[in-house]
Amino acid sequence: MEHKDFFFKRLEEYGGSTALVTAQEEIVTYGELTKRADLLAREIGRRCLIFLACRNAAESVIGYAACLRNNIVPVMVSADIDAGLLENLMDRYHPAYLWAPAENGVFSGEAVYRDQGYVLKKTGLSEDYVLGADLALLLTTSGSTGSPKLVRQTWKNIQSNTDAIIEYLGIVPEDRAITTLPMNYTYGLSILNTHLSMGARMILTDATLLEKSFWTLFRNQGATTFGGVPYTYEILKKLRFGRMQLPSLRYITQAGGKLSKELAEEFNTICGEKGIRLIVMYGQTEATARMSWLPWKDAARKAGSIGIAIPGGRFALINADGAEIRKAGEVGELVYRGGNVTPGYAESRMDLAKPDENQGELHTGDMAKRDEDGFYYVVGRKKRFLKLFGNRVNLDEVEGLLKKEGIENVCAGRDDRMVVFLTDPEKEGAAAEFLTQHTGISRGGFVIRRIDEIPRNDSGKVLYSALEIE
């Protein structure tokens, strides 16, 4: 496939079809989207690096399309990014431009162009680096702890994953997806990519499921699908999803962490009764977005499974020696091969021309097993990661950040519940404030517990198993 056939470069072919519906219920057609995108790209004028401040708004999608249609490379960041983290990213990556909401003072530079609520700002930073030939965009890995490490994604990765997702979900031009996740998160972005690629409709809102305006927009616009992380499903349960009247809804997807068995069973039942398909999926930013899916026909009998590899992809399990495990039921590291495996990371602008370091093979860091029917089950992680409301959080990294603030601590926990253990009770407030203010971890995502002493073995290694997390 040639670059000129990349779906973003052909979006104008959908002409008068509706591409976007805004939270104010204004319509943007594909013709208008591509025109406004190309005007912005003309202002930028060349292949360079920009920071795209993401919101679920038309201008944000226009900025994204401007980049992907015109070989401009965006770093996808939240419009609500912490000022310190943004400064760190700016220092490391030297973007030529910023595309951000006009009223957002955190993104500063000389304003050179405007499209409704967004402004293009020139940074004046030195462009002392090279962009790799296939590089299409950059995404953060965690979203939460504020690591400046980015995943490099190529246009071939995006095309490959988009095609596979459209195929297994059966996305059609009549679909209308409503946003529940941000564009700077790979899962949210994959929903946008797949619907644009099919000439389908995106309903854009930053409102959460807990706001009336979300459900009003949902009903007025007849949303047919949305995606959710496990926490989204906790909220839906609380909102008595089973009793809600949503006749337009055709199917929903779930990714971004494992749904508890009870929740999976409950939603399988509710969705079965309502005639809505629930598709459980698994993926990582390092694999563009998706690696596996659980077909709806298997949902009940394989509850708790991440399903099977997506079209064009393949899973294998390897043991500690790197040898492939062929027997069913044995646990090993999950390894994925496919066209959506990204070339690797970047830690600064000097890494943007790095070659393909993965060669289509991703070691996921997840420990998994396979059953006799070939369905995969994730059972744990190789390293100390948690998912907090869909965001991957590296516990060692959080410990390090707090230590840098002078707070002695160890972190442990499970998904949606991080426990921060402190030896100094007077540091409780400072720890909570630092985590909520500077890492974006939600206050409800962690609890703080005081311990007399950090448990360690003879060689000084922390004994995480001795910590009480419940």
Added chain:
Amino acid sequence: MREINIMTNLEKYNEAFTTTFGIGQDALEELEYQGIAAWDSVGHMQLIAALEEAFDIMFDTDDIIDLNSYKVGKQMLAKYEMEI
């Protein structure tokens, strides 16, 4: 007897907010959804759970969404026959 009950309900109501969000009594009167960092969507679900437990009730879908301030919540509880 009735006096005591009224006090208890208000105390229970206040306590759901102060313990969920880790704030003092004086901050309650003007408190709104997303007005403080702790009252985000995660905090909201914790608050709903705390109130449901404290008063042994189940909120309707619309009420979970509508409960967007300390004041609104007070009025809402009247619907569930809780006098605050």
